[in-house]
Amino acid sequence: MAVPDFADTAAFPTFAGLPEIVTTPSPPQEHTTSDSSNNQDEDWFLLGQIKDNMTITQPTLVLFDRAGSPFALMFDGLGPGGVDFRARGLRKGSTAVVPRARRTPPKDESKRGFVAVAPEDAGSVRAVPGPLPRVIELGKWLRERRAAGxxxxxxxxxxxxxxxxxxxxxxxxxxxxxxxxxxxxxxxxxxxxxxxxxxxxxxxxx
Ligand SMILES: [Zn+2]
Ligand SMILES: [Zn+2]
Known part of the structure; x- marks a missing residue:
């Protein structure tokens, strides 16, 4: 897979631009998560610079997206020590990459919602050891460089x-x-x- 286009906000959406998880119950004959709107070949990645580790009952990070908006990333179904953030490079100031992230909308309109990662997807969250603006710059540069040779x-x-x-x-x-x-x-x-x-x-x- 080539380096995707970091300038493309469909490939690298903001937190607000993520598809939402459908939480309303579906009729019995339908699958509970709707995939009809998404091409399976299409990938997107949520990028967030890590601001804080806010783990209390489950592994939780607070990040800033490319628009500078804060959001929470929660690792579902795991205890507080369920993800070794340090070993995974998910530390303050680094950039987390969350493939195919979906936004869980808030129950309360005054809140922002969050991104939950299923236990089987916890390993797909990766870290880049640098601030988000520099990661985007270097991603663009790398793509152009490889295209040009x-x-x-x-x-x-x-x-x-x-x-x-x-x-x-x-x-x-x-x-x-x-x-x-x-x-x-x-x-x-x-x-x-x-x-x-x-x-x-x-x-x-x-
Ligand atoms: Zn080098
Ligand atoms: Zn030289």
């Missing part, structure tokens, strides 16, 4: 000679150690981890 050194832009790829992310490439060290100290030491995580979630097939 990278040529030349990412430090000095020379195109002749053999290039060596960054061994951590496997994405940036350099003509030599000098360019690599400079890029690393400039910004790549932070971006490298983000690129690596994006790549692991949306593996490209080549």
């Amino acid at each position: 990278a040529v030349g050194c990412d430090g000095c832009w020379r195109e002749d000679g053999e290039m060596k790829k960054c061994t951590a992310c496997g994405e940036l490439q350099y003509c030599g150690k000098e360019c690599q060290a400079k890029a690393w100290n400039d910004s790549h030491k932070i971006d490298c981890k983000i690129i690596k995580a994006i790549d692991a979630i949306w593996k490209h097939d080549d």
Whole structure:
């Protein structure tokens, strides 16, 4: 799967833009969750920068979506220690990626609702170790870069000679150690981890 288009708010909706879980009981002959409006091949991902761990009775995070709106992410059917947030990289300041997230509407109109993750989907929630705006920027950049095909050194832009790829992310490439060290100290030491995580979630097939 190629890196999806981070500029596309259908692929990366806000919390308010998520499809809602239908909570009204359906007639007996129908399935309780309506999938008719959704193409099974179509995927979307809710992105949220983690603000706080608010676990009391079940694992719960408070996040900000790409519009800056806060929402709660709850892991259903699990005890307070049911998700090892630390081991999963789901820590304050990092960005959580929730595939096919649905919004549970509030019972009370003054509230905002939340996103509940079923126990069998808990493992599908992934983390990118960086703030959400940077994750979106690098996601866009990575998609364009792969479409264009990278040529030349990412430090000095020379195109002749053999290039060596960054061994951590496997994405940036350099003509030599000098360019690599400079890029690393400039910004790549932070971006490298983000690129690596994006790549692991949306593996490209080549
Ligand atoms: Zn160079
Ligand atoms: Zn790298």
